[in-house]
Amino acid sequence: MVSVVIPVYNGEKFIKKSIDSIIENWNGTYEIIIVDDGSTDETASICDSIAKNDTRIRIIHQKNAGVSNARNTGIYNAKGEWIIFVDADDLVQGDAINALDGIESSIDFVAFGTKKIQEWDRKQINKDELLLEVLGESNAIGFKMNAVWAKAYRKEMLDSNKIRFNEKLFHGEDLLFNVDVALKCKTAVILNKEIYKYIPTDTSATHKFQSNSLENEKIFTYEIDKRLGEDFNIDLKQKINNRINCMIINSIWIVCGQNICHTENKLKFGERKNILKNMIQMEPYKSVITKNINMENINSKQRMMASLLKEKKYGSVIFMFMIRNRISK
Incomplete structure (x- = not known):
């Protein structure tokens, strides 16, 4: 059985x-676990009505x-052999479910596509290859591997x-989760099948003002x-270090x-x-x-930002972002 975990907060629309x-x-056989994370709109009543039937x-x-707590609640309550997260x-x-039929017991992680972008239908990769894909250092597959949607996780592997x-964390929690999976899973499979449609929205945490974003990035x-x-x-370590450096640059950008x-910050x-x-004077x-x-x-x-920061042109970076924000309004 497959357990689908859907965390939701104010998702009535x-x-x-x-x-x-x-x-x-x-x-086939599946269950849908909807974790209503304290919604204040009509989400709860809509979900309850659907579940009755x-x-x-x-x-x-x-x-x-x-969302992280809601997903963890879903994992804890899941009864399926596989867990799939859907936003x-x-x-x-x-x-x-059809795509997961016949997946070998040695496979702990399956990634699907959001669109068909490769000629092959299936590709098996080892732990090191998966780690580099999750970190974005390889780019050999072409799939978005740092997110948890369009993935299937063997529950036994997660629990054990x-x-x-x-x-x-409110940002980077998906990537950190997949890093843990890559470090612990036995083998992973990439299936070039379209099973998921990601819909970008302005409600994403990446678009909001986050007063504690610096603390989040320090933890991450x-x-x-x-x-x-x-x-x-040595070769793998160098690639990992390259990606960590890129992540730190991205953290500054965030x-x-x-x-x-x-x-919304009135400073x-x-x-x-x-x-x-002061941030740039801190490690890392x-x-x-x-x-x-x-x-x-x-x-x-981000390269431009990093170059300006290296020259200690902090005001230029602020000015660059202010122009960017004005244009994106």
């Missing part, structure tokens, strides 16, 4: 469409504790290794470094965009500049900015 897409596309659907109501505002467009979402970089600081072969330079220009300066940001790192996997805007 889209939760029914998401559930319907699963019911319409999937055949379908025994495959279970609703868990809890106080608002965040409440996304849609399923293919039969994942105590793999859960970090509930202190610490947790990543703690996991990936162990011994690997803090600037979500906090320091966000339009004066000089105050923004000082906060950024200071070391990454001051040394020459491989920026191949960093986009051009």
